[in-house]
Amino acid sequence: MAQATAPDxxxxxxxITQKMAYFARISFLFLVFATAxxxxxxxxxxxxxxxxxxxxxxxxxxxxxxxxxxxxxxGDFFRDVTAKDLVITENNIIHLPESVRRIPANVLxxxxxxxxxxxxxxxxxxxxxxxGLVNALRPGDSVSLLQYSDKAEIVSEWTEDRGATIxxxxxxxxxxxxxxxxxxxxxxxxxxxxxxxxxHLVLITDGTDSFGRSxxxxxxxxxxxxxxxxxxxxxxTSMEAADIEPRTKGISNTPPPKAMPDEIQATLPNGxxxxxxxxxxxxxxxxxxINKMKARKTDLxxxxxxxxxxxxxxxxxxxxxxxxxEMKEKSALVARMIDSSYVVTYTPKVPVAETRGxxxxxxxxxxxxxxxxxxxxxxxxxxxxxx
Numbered sequence: 306m307a308q309a310t311a312p313d314x315x316x317x318x319x320x321i322t323q324k325m326a327y328f329a330r331i332s333f334l335f336l337v338f339a340t341a342x343x344x345x346x347x348x349x350x351x352x353x354x355x356x357x358x359x360x361x362x363x364x365x366x367x368x369x370x371x372x373x374x375x376x377x378x379x380g381d382f383f384r385d386v387t388a389k390d391l392v393i394t395e396n397n398i399i400h401l402p403e404s405v406r407r408i409p410a411n412v413l414x415x416x417x418x419x420x421x422x423x424x425x426x427x428x429x430x431x432x433x434x435x436x437g438l439v440n441a442l443r444p445g446d447s448v449s450l451l452q453y454s455d456k457a458e459i460v461s462e463w464t465e466d467r468g469a470t471i472x473x474x475x476x477x478x479x480x481x482x483x484x485x486x487x488x489x490x491x492x493x494x495x496x497x498x499x500x501x502x503x504x505h506l507v508l509i510t511d512g513t514d515s516f517g518r519s520x521x522x523x524x525x526x527x528x529x530x531x532x533x534x535x536x537x538x539x540x541x542t543s544m545e546a547a548d549i550e551p552r553t554k555g556i557s558n559t560p561p562p563k564a565m566p567d568e569i570q571a572t573l574p575n576g577x578x579x580x581x582x583x584x585x586x587x588x589x590x591x592x593x594x595i596n597k598m599k600a601r602k603t604d605l606x607x608x609x610x611x612x613x614x615x616x617x618x619x620x621x622x623x624x625x626x627x628x629x630x631e632m633k634e635k636s637a638l639v640a641r642m643i644d645s646s647y648v649v650t651y652t653p654k655v656p657v658a659e660t661r662g663x664x665x666x667x668x669x670x671x672x673x674x675x676x677x678x679x680x681x682x683x684x685x686x687x688x689x690x691x692x
Contacts (some may be wrong), residue, residue: 368403369395369657369668369685370649371685372535372648373386373405374645375677375680376677378678383645383677387405388402390674391405391672391679392670392671393649393669394671395651395668396655398655402649406649407647408503410443410503410646411447411503411504412442412447412448412449412506412507413450413492413506414439414448414507415451415492416451416474417453417454417485417509417511417541418454418479418480419455419479419480419483420454420511420513420515421482421483422549423541423545425628426511428478428479430632430633432474436471436636437637437640438637439474440467442644443644447464448464449462450477451488451495453484453487454481458491460477461473482516484516485514486518486521493506493528493532497532504533504535505535505536506534506536508538511605512542513601513604513605526611529615529619530615530685531685531687536621537621537622539624540613540623540625542605542609543609543626544626549598549601553598554595613625618684619684620681620682621642622642649670653666662688664687665686665687666687667683667684668681668685669681670682
């Protein structure tokens with residue numbers, strides 16, 4: 306019986322083993338199918354694609370801002386302009402303003418304090434012109450100061466404290482060279498990154514650059530036309546060109562040396578000592594210097610044209626004084642124009658997003674309210690070439 310019992314035990318053991326193997330296979334197949342089902346379900350319901358960030362950027366660029374000057378028929382500031390008073394024309398397409406706001410101005414004054422070939426331009430005149438501008442601005446306007454000669458630098462941050470700005474002007478320094486292009490780059494960056502409205506850039510300059518960067522100069526001026534910055538210019542160009550004109554012909558009008566020393570003239574009889582000996586204009590035969598003066602005059606003429614175009618295209622004032630006294634006096638006119646500004650916004654009917662490459666938009670603003678005279682015409686460059 307012991308021999309009979311052993312096979313029964315073996316048989317029972319084999320049966321259990323077979324059943325365990327069978328259930329193991331079933332469990333394995335179930336896990337395989339379950340895993341496959343989960344994987345297929347993941348492919349059927351993909352994660353939604355997030356909205357590209359560029360869409361938000363595109364929407365933000367659809368509002369165009371510009372500064373509009375408003376006067377009554379006597380030339381005084383018009384105080385209560387509303388959106389219904391204005392009509393905007395952009396490339397001959399009529400628009401209505403979205404908003405019209407009267408807010409304090411943010412004014413960056415750029416002082417040209419250098420230049421090796423200057424004659425009429427001086428640190429003293431530039432300082433006094435800046436003093437006149439600051440003192441004529443409306444209380445509440447914020448002012449910042451940038452000077453440039455050998456390099457460009459911010460010398461006074463935004464402040465409404467006129468005393469602090471005056472002190473900063475007094476501390477400006479003279480330099481031998483004129484880094485105009487660098488100054489214009491820094492000024493544009495400084496104004497655009499501040500996140501301000503009603504932005505004004507005032508240039509007290511002759512607009513020439515000692516480093517001869519004509520291509521960079523063009524580019525930085527074009528960049529200004531893509532912003533809502535209004536540019537005003539108090540230009541040295543005319544008085545500088547007039548002063549060096551004789552030297553382009555080899556003639557100098559500078560006071561000649563005295564023909565007779567004072568102590569000798571004092572010993573002459575009355576009626577003789579007062580006449581003296583007159584010496585006419587001196588002739589300079591240095592061809593290198595003459596050619597340099599001619600190049601300087603040409604540079605001034607080009608700078609004058611560029612500065613005027615920049616001011617007119619941004620609805621700013623271009624002042625071309627004949628002398629230093631007039632330059633200091635006209636600074637108050639620039640302040641008056643700045644403080645006559647409203648910030649106007651509108652949405653273009655031809656979206657900015659549809660622009661291809663670099664496009665120029667000519668914008669005019671006219672009044673439809675009796676007694677209201679507005680000044681607002683600007684060229685706006687829209688660059689979508691890199692999008």
